Amino acid sequence: MRSAPVTAYDLKLALPLAGFFALFFVAPLLILILVSFYTDTSLTQFGLAQYARFLLDPFSLSVLVSTLWLGVKVTLLCLLLGFPLAWTFVRSPRLAQGVLMLIIVLPLLTSVVVRTFAWIVILGRQGIVNNLLLSLGLADTPLRLLYTDGGVVVALAQVQMPLMVLPLITALSRIDPNLRDASSALGAGAWRSFVKVILPLTLPGIMAGCLLTFAAAITAFITQSLVGGGQMLFMPMYLYQQSSTLSNWPFAAAISIIFLVAVLGAVTLFNLLGRLSRGYAQG
Amino acid sequence: MIDRRQMMTTALTLGAMHAFPQLTQAQARRLVFATFTGSWEEAHRDVLVPAFRKASNNADIALDPLLSVDQIAKVTAARANPPIDVMLHDPGPALVAIDQDLVDDYPVAQSAHYKDLIADAQGAKGPAPFFQVVGITYNPDKIKTPPTSWNDIWKPEYKGRVGITNLNSTLGTGFLVEIARSRGGSEANVDAGFKAIEELKPNLGAVAANPGQLATLYQQGQIDIGPGNFNAIQILKARGVAVEFVAPKEGAIAFKTTIHLVKNSPNKELAFKLIEASLSPEVQAKLMESPYLIVPTNTKVKIGGEVAKALAKDHDEMKKKFVFQDWAAINKQRSAWIEKFNRDIKI
Amino acid sequence: MTESLTTQSLLLDRITHRYGSSLAVDDVTLDITGGELVALLGPSGCGKTTLLRIIAGFINQGEGSVIIGGKAIDHLPPHRRTIGIVFQNYALFPHMTVADNVAYGLAARGTDRATQSARVGEMLDLVKLSAMADRYPRQLSGGQQQRIALARALAVRPSILLLDEPFAALDKNLRLDMQIEIKRIQRMAGTTTIIVTHDQEEALSMADRVAVLSHGRLEQFAAATEVYDKPQSYFVNTFVGASNVLTGKLMDVNGMEGTVSLPGGGQWQGQLVGALNRGAMVRICIRPEHLAFSADADALPGKIEIGLPLGATIVHEVRLTGGASLKVAGPRAMGALALPPGSDIAVKPAISGAVRIYPEI
Numbered sequence: 001m002r003s004a005p006v007t008a009y010d011l012k013l014a015l016p017l018a019g020f021f022a023l024f025f026v027a028p029l030l031i032l033i034l035v036s037f038y039t040d041t042s043l044t045q046f047g048l049a050q051y052a053r054f055l056l057d058p059f060s061l062s063v064l065v066s067t068l069w070l071g072v073k074v075t076l077l078c079l080l081l082g083f084p085l086a087w088t089f090v091r092s093p094r095l096a097q098g099v100l101m102l103i104i105v106l107p108l109l110t111s112v113v114v115r116t117f118a119w120i121v122i123l124g125r126q127g128i129v130n131n132l133l134l135s136l137g138l139a140d141t142p143l144r145l146l147y148t149d150g151g152v153v154v155a156l157a158q159v160q161m162p163l164m165v166l167p168l169i170t171a172l173s174r175i176d177p178n179l180r181d182a183s184s185a186l187g188a189g190a191w192r193s194f195v196k197v198i199l200p201l202t203l204p205g206i207m208a209g210c211l212l213t214f215a216a217a218i219t220a221f222i223t224q225s226l227v228g229g230g231q232m233l234f235m236p237m238y239l240y241q242q243s244s245t246l247s248n249w250p251f252a253a254a255i256s257i258i259f260l261v262a263v264l265g266a267v268t269l270f271n272l273l274g275r276l277s278r279g280y281a282q283g
Numbered sequence: 284m285i286d287r288r289q290m291m292t293t294a295l296t297l298g299a300m301h302a303f304p305q306l307t308q309a310q311a312r313r314l315v316f317a318t319f320t321g322s323w324e325e326a327h328r329d330v331l332v333p334a335f336r337k338a339s340n341n342a343d344i345a346l347d348p349l350l351s352v353d354q355i356a357k358v359t360a361a362r363a364n365p366p367i368d369v370m371l372h373d374p375g376p377a378l379v380a381i382d383q384d385l386v387d388d389y390p391v392a393q394s395a396h397y398k399d400l401i402a403d404a405q406g407a408k409g410p411a412p413f414f415q416v417v418g419i420t421y422n423p424d425k426i427k428t429p430p431t432s433w434n435d436i437w438k439p440e441y442k443g444r445v446g447i448t449n450l451n452s453t454l455g456t457g458f459l460v461e462i463a464r465s466r467g468g469s470e471a472n473v474d475a476g477f478k479a480i481e482e483l484k485p486n487l488g489a490v491a492a493n494p495g496q497l498a499t500l501y502q503q504g505q506i507d508i509g510p511g512n513f514n515a516i517q518i519l520k521a522r523g524v525a526v527e528f529v530a531p532k533e534g535a536i537a538f539k540t541t542i543h544l545v546k547n548s549p550n551k552e553l554a555f556k557l558i559e560a561s562l563s564p565e566v567q568a569k570l571m572e573s574p575y576l577i578v579p580t581n582t583k584v585k586i587g588g589e590v591a592k593a594l595a596k597d598h599d600e601m602k603k604k605f606v607f608q609d610w611a612a613i614n615k616q617r618s619a620w621i622e623k624f625n626r627d628i629k630i
Numbered sequence: 631m632t633e634s635l636t637t638q639s640l641l642l643d644r645i646t647h648r649y650g651s652s653l654a655v656d657d658v659t660l661d662i663t664g665g666e667l668v669a670l671l672g673p674s675g676c677g678k679t680t681l682l683r684i685i686a687g688f689i690n691q692g693e694g695s696v697i698i699g700g701k702a703i704d705h706l707p708p709h710r711r712t713i714g715i716v717f718q719n720y721a722l723f724p725h726m727t728v729a730d731n732v733a734y735g736l737a738a739r740g741t742d743r744a745t746q747s748a749r750v751g752e753m754l755d756l757v758k759l760s761a762m763a764d765r766y767p768r769q770l771s772g773g774q775q776q777r778i779a780l781a782r783a784l785a786v787r788p789s790i791l792l793l794d795e796p797f798a799a800l801d802k803n804l805r806l807d808m809q810i811e812i813k814r815i816q817r818m819a820g821t822t823t824i825i826v827t828h829d830q831e832e833a834l835s836m837a838d839r840v841a842v843l844s845h846g847r848l849e850q851f852a853a854a855t856e857v858y859d860k861p862q863s864y865f866v867n868t869f870v871g872a873s874n875v876l877t878g879k880l881m882d883v884n885g886m887e888g889t890v891s892l893p894g895g896g897q898w899q900g901q902l903v904g905a906l907n908r909g910a911m912v913r914i915c916i917r918p919e920h921l922a923f924s925a926d927a928d929a930l931p932g933k934i935e936i937g938l939p940l941g942a943t944i945v946h947e948v949r950l951t952g953g954a955s956l957k958v959a960g961p962r963a964m965g966a967l968a969l970p971p972g973s974d975i976a977v978k979p980a981i982s983g984a985v986r987i988y989p990e991i
Contacts, residue, residue, distance in 0.1 A: 059626050117499075125443070125488060126504030144443060146505060147489055178721035184708040185686055185715045186735030187786060196734075200725045230449030231490035231628045238625070244352040245451045246618045247379055 036253035043250065050254035060238075060255075064262055067218050067235040070152065071266070074217035075210050077157040078164040082209065085161075086168035104169075108162050116223045119155035120146060123227070147229035155227040160216045164209040171205020172198075207274040211267060218263065235259045313343035314553040316369045317357075320348040321495070322518050323371075326575040334560040342553050351376030358385050358545055368548040369557055373415070373453040374610035375617065377541045381408045386543040390555060396562035396581060401598050403607050404539060404580035411539035412561035413570070414578040416594060416605065417457055418535040420511025422501055424525045433465060433531050436508060437483060445486040446497050446506030449628070450621045454494045457536045458510040459620065460608050465533055470612035473620060480628060490628065501526050510536075517576045517589060528593055530604060535594065537578075537605035637664040637820045638699035638789040640685070645694035647680055654680040655691070656846035662839075664699075667816055667823045669837035669854075671830060673869065677846040678826045682792050685824070687711050698789050709738070714783030714821070718795040720775045722767035728754070728778050729763040735786035753781040756815060773804045780812065784819055791816070791823040797832055809836055830870045834858060842866045862903060864988035867915040874918060874956045877990065880910045888987050890914055894952010896930045898978070900985030911990040918945060918959035920984035921977050929976035932956075937968025944968055948977055 039047035054060045089100045107115060122128045123145040130142040145151050175198065183193040221236035228234065235255065243252035318327045324346060332344060349357065351372045358365045362385070372380060380386050388407055391397050397410055404411035419430050425444070430436070436445055448455035463469065463476030488506045491497035498515045500506045502524045513535075516528045542558050544551065560566055567579035576589050582598045595601040640662040647655040655677045662668050670678040683689040685696055687708035695702050703711055722731050729750050736746045754760040757777035767775055776796065783791060796812065797805045813836055816823050827833050833840045834854040841851040842865070850862040861867035868875065881897065882889040888902045890912055900914055923929075932950040944962040946969060949955055958977055969975065979985050 059622075063625075120499075120505070121503060124500075124503045124505040142443070144488070176719065176721055178717045178719060179723060181686070181688055181708070182715065182717060182721040182723075182782075183734070183738075184688075185711075185713060186782070187709050187712070187738040188734070189707075189709050189738075192738055197723055225492035226496060228492075229490045230447075230451070230455070230492045231624075233625050237492070241451055241621060241625075244350070246621065247352065247355065248618065 032253050032256055035249055036257050038250040041248050041250060050251045051258070053251065054254055054258055063233050063235060063238050064258065066233075067259075068262060068266055070149075070156070070224075070234060071214045071218035073153045074156040074160060075164075075214045077153060078161055078213045079206065079210060081157065082161055082164035082168055083206075086165050086172050086205075089165075089169050090172040104162055104165050107159060112159060112220070112222050113226075115159050116155060116226045119151070119158070119223075119227055123151050123155070146227065147232065149232075152224060152228045152232065156217045156220055156223050159220065159223050160213045163212040163216055167205045167208040167212065168202065169205075171202045171208075175201050203274065207271070211270060214266070214270070215263065312549070313345055314369070314550045314557065315345050315347050315367050316371075316557060317347045317349045317354040317367045318371050320350070322514065322575070324348040326570055326577060330569045330575070331557070331561055331566055334563065334566045335557045338560055339553055339556045342556070344553075344557070355380055355383070355385065359383065363547055364549070365545045365547055367545050368550045368554040370543045370545055372409075372541050372543065374538050374541070374608070375453055375456065375614055377409065377539075377543070378610055378614050380543060385546055387546050387548075387551075389544060389558070393555070394559060394562070396559060396564070399564070399583050400562065400580050401582055401602065403537070403602070403605075406539070406541060409541040409543035410558070410562060411541045411580050412558075412567065413540040414580060414605070415453075415538040415540055416513040416530070416535045416578055417454055417461075417510055417538070418513060418528055418530040418593075420501065420509055420516045420526055420528055422504075422507040422525050423527045425507040429527065429529055430508065431529070431532050433462060433533055435531075436510075437479075437486065439485075441486045441508055443486065443488045444507040445483060446489040446491060446500050446509040447480075447483075447487065448491045448494055448497050450617070450624045451492070452494050453538055454497075454510060454512055456613060456617060456620070457538060457608060459624075460613060461533075461536050461606065464606075470609040471616070473616075477620075477623060477627065484628075513578065513594065514576055518574070521574055530594055534604050534606040537607055539580075539607075638822055639664045640790055640822055640824070641695075641697040642681070642685070643695040643697055645681065645684060645691050645696070647677075647684060647689065647691045647693075649680075653846050655684070658694075658843070658846070658848045660841055660848065660851060662822060662824070664822050665820050666838050667813070667825065667836060669825045669827055669833035669840045670843060671827055671833040671840050671870070672843035673828055675845075676843040678828075678843050679794065680846075681843070682715075682794055682824065682826050685790065686713050686715055686792060712786060712788050712790075714786065714788030714791045716776065716779045716783050716791070716793045716796055718798055720767075720779040720799075722775055722779055722782070724767055726766075727763065728759070728765050728767070728770070731767065731778060732782045732785050734782060739786060749785055753785045756784070756818065757781045757811075772800055773808055776800070776808060777811070780815060784815070784821065788821060791819075791821045793823065793825045795827055796825060797827075797829070805832075812836070834870070840870075842870065844869070861915075861986065864903075864913060864915065864991075867986060867988070872918055872957065873915045874921065876914050876916075876954050876956075878912055878914055880906055880908055880912050880987065883908050888912075890985075890987060892930065892952060892954075894930060894950050894954065896928060896952075898928075898985050899982065900979075900987040901983055902987050904989055906987065906989060913988045913990055915986045915988065916979055916984055918957040919943075920979055920981050921956060921958040922960060922980035923958065923975045924978045925976065926978060929978040931974070931976045934969045934971050934973040934975060936971055939966070939968050946975075948975065950977075 035043065036050055037046050037048070039045045039049035085104065089097060089104070092100060124130070125142040127145070129145055133139040133143065179197050180193055183197045188196065219236055221240065224234045225237050239252050239255045239259070242248045242255060318324050328346060332346070335344060336342065347367060354367060354370045355376060358367055358370070370380060370386070386408055389409055391407065397405065400410055419433070419436070421430055447458060450456045450459060459473055459476040459480065460470055462479045463473035466475035466479055468475035489500050491500060494512055494515060497509065498511070498519050501519065511528060513528055516526050519526050542561055544554050544558065548554055562581060564581045564583035567581045568584045570577040571579050571584065571586070571590055572588055578590055578594065579586070586595060586597050595604050642658055642660040645655050645658045658681065670681060672678050680689060684691045687706060695704055723734065726734065732750045732753050733746045736749055751760065754763055757780055759774060759777055762770060762774065767778070770778065797808055800808055809832065825833070825836060837854055839852060840854050840857045842849040842857060844865045850857055850866045857866060858871050861870060867873050876892060878890040878892045880888050881891050883902065883906065886902050887899060888906060889897055889899055891897050898914065906912060930950050930952070932948045935947040935949050937944065937946045939962055942962060943959050944966065945957055945959045947955065948958055956977060
């Protein structure tokens with residue numbers, strides 16, 4: 001006797017969720033797309049004017065590029081700092097792991113606004129960093145750290161760090177510890193073992209972490225605007241300006257759609273790269 | 284030809300009514316007053332709402348604290364059956380709401396208080412129960428000689444210590460216009476203002492995303508001087524932050540905060556009563572006191588306290604010392620200015 | 631193919647290691663001749679795995695020295711020790727082909743590509759898996775994976791080959807094949823080899839010499855037959871092979887021989903292991919196949935509890951009149967049946983010297 005396939009239940013059970021998505025995600029998205037094709041703010045005429053306005057404007061394009069570039073920088077920094085953290089976690093004794101996990105997850109348990117304000121306190125003219133530099137005599141006047149690109153990158157990296165570290169931990173803890181021993185017994189030094197064995201096997205975790213961090217960093221309206229200030233323009237703030245301050249819904253909608261497409265493009269490209277590099281890993 | 288916008292709004296409303304049937308019973312709902320968030324909501328809850336209840340035989344009222352833009356969005360989405368009865372607006376959004384035909388004329392003839400408002404606070408589409416005043420904020424611990432003029436902000440000694448906001452806010456836009464006017468420009472031409480901000484760059488320690496963030500930057504010592512909203516600074520000061528407010532000798536920038544009857548409101552009468560309460564000298568006098576320190580517009584209110592000390596002794600002086608801006612002219616070009624600010628102002 | 635160059639002796643010189651306060655390895659000295667196959671045998675927690683990791687360099691021992699070919703290698707990190715390891719789970723690199731796995735150690739040593747591929751071919755021939763060069767580990771059976779792990783370890787011509795529970799993950803039929811296979815390959819390569827195992831049959835069948843460990847101490851290090859026939863401690867006697875254990879009183883001592891009186895009456899002669907004095911309480915061990923039914927006067931009376939004909943042998947469980955229970959094993963003659971339960975019999979050691987006498991703890 002054959003039992004019913006498991007998936008038969010799954011589809012039916014997924015219906016409420018599918019309905020929820022259709023109502024609250026797909027429908028608004030379709031409306032957004034529709035609105036983006038109006039040429040005027042009173043929504044009377046259809047046309048591609050909003051897209052033309054964005055795509056033919058070097059300034060708007062530069063906002064898009066700098067937003068994506070911000071995402072890349074934050075992602076790289078998260079990876080650079082997150083990997084050793086995940087590595088330390090995986091190799092720590094159980095008790096230390098508990099403490100480390102708490103520290104890693106803590107950012108997720110506090111509000112983004114609170115975390116971002118902490119960075120304002122740290123990076124400010126009279127912040128911790130500047131006070132330290134001044135008291136050590138490394139600087140004569142306070143450095144401007146807040147409202148700089150570097151400040152935004154560092155703050156975002158901290159805020160999004162769990163999104164990178166958690167997938168990395170999962171990937172690293174799945175690696176058989178004997179593989180490292182096998183590698184070193186075969187004559188590979190620490191670096192070779194890392195590059196040839198650990199890194200390729202962690203790749204799925206790296207990919208997942210990078211995608212999450214990237215997506216979160218480029219859309220992080222609060223941190224971008226609070227640490228970046230009012231003069232640093234990234235896509236979310238641009239979008240907000242047009243929709244909220246100027247009530248220019250069609251242009252705002254067009255910005256959202258362009259942003260969405262650009263992000264999907266970046267993610268696809270990233271996935272493709274990942275699959276290529278995994279190609280040799282899994283054949 | 285059918286108005287597409289109307290059609291879409293209707294379609295959305297119909298869809299929403301299907302999804303949430305209780306919306307169709309909105310005819311019988313209580314009065315909804317969209318106030319601003321934060322200290323405004325507090326002031327209105329504590330003073331305005333009790334006065335309204337007294338005047339309306341304890342009618343039910345709900346406060347819906349929202350930014351101006353969100354109020355407009357909410358009403359636009361359901362014009363025929365708006366979820367808000369009374370809106371509160373800064374001058375820019377007020378004109379947007381009026382332009383989009385979201386508000387009714389205020390029944391001036393029936394109003395007991397309208398005639399007592401100072402001329403600048405009167406308006407057929409919605410009177411102003413309060414003024415917001417922008418002057419210079421500074422940190423008295425760091426700046427020993429109090430500034431007296433907008434021009435003081437450009438002093439080289441304030442290198443890296445000045446904070447402004449971008450043009451998303453009324454504060455930022457008003458500041459730009461005022462600077463332009465003091466340098467020969469006008470609401471129609473703010474090039475001089477942009478040039479001045481360009482010159483201010485070495486002094487800029489922060490371009491905050493919004494006035495709320497700007498205020499907190501004094502607390503953190505990130506900035507020591509800049510344009511600031513009287514109320515916001517007083518609240519900060521009351522919390523023990525080292526800040527002072529001065530009205531510059533060129534005159535403090537005054538914005539009307541206007542209150543509006545929403546078109547198609549099912550609670551017209553109660554809405555009128557609420558607005559009347561907000562214009563009444565009793566409510567305005569109470570809101571002028573600490574900790575609210577909201578500048579009154581009714582000439583029957585005798586000005587006193589911190590408002591009298593920092594701004595004006597009476598309404599005559601107020602007329603002389605306050606500078607009002609032409610927001611109809613400002614709104615025409617605001618989008619272009621925001622774009623220019625986006626492109627040019629990088630610190 | 632045998633390369634005497636890679637045949638190196640291994641000396642573990644007074645190795646002691648602690649994990650925190652617990653003693654994992656307690657003053658172990660093992661002198662292993664080049665080309666020898668030695669088994670480290672003991673129950674889990676006896677220190678055999680710690681010892682293996684010390685040899686490989688994954689653990690730095692607290693005291694003592696690891697000496698290969700006369701040179702101490704204690705200061706060398708694992709990747710400079712040229713020691714091959716086959717892990718219990720094989721630890722093949724899942725993202726590399728069989729050929730890349732085998733070439734890994736060569737590449738790590740900077741061997742040129744031509745030499746690498748020649749060497750890989752040679753190794754795959756040795757383990758008879760040349761056809762699998764382009765497969766991935768997950769596409770291989772357990773036995774094949776193990777042979778690849780062996781090829782990978784041997785490819786770098788290690789001075790010492792370490793096998794950690796190499797057969798534990800294999801099913802019983804494959805196990806014997808692989809034991810023979812590994813022994814064959816080890817003989818051909820001539821590499822000094824250490825097998826860590828808890829399986830005494832595996833140790834006895836494969837190893838030239840067996841080192842029995844218990845609680846971090848070396849109990850005995852001798853040829854497999856000697857460990858079985860002449861266990862040097864009560865632990866070895868009971869851990870290696872089956873044993874009957876009785877307690878008794880040492881009545882008489884004559885050199886290394888002793889006479890023990892048994893609780894149910896009767897006396898047996900046996901070999902004394904360790905210094906024992908007359909009158910001491912002792913434990914005596916005798917293997918089932920060294921007991922036989924006998925009508926002699928000194929045989930101990932008892933009844934058959936159950937008899938199990940096991941093909942070539944037949945085992946009887948006997949309850950002595952004195953209360954103790956013994957197993958008696960002997961070859962089964964053609965057509966022989968087990969004695970029926972309840973039969974009255976008497977048993978005594980069939981071979982003199984088969985009874986070993988240990989101090990009571």
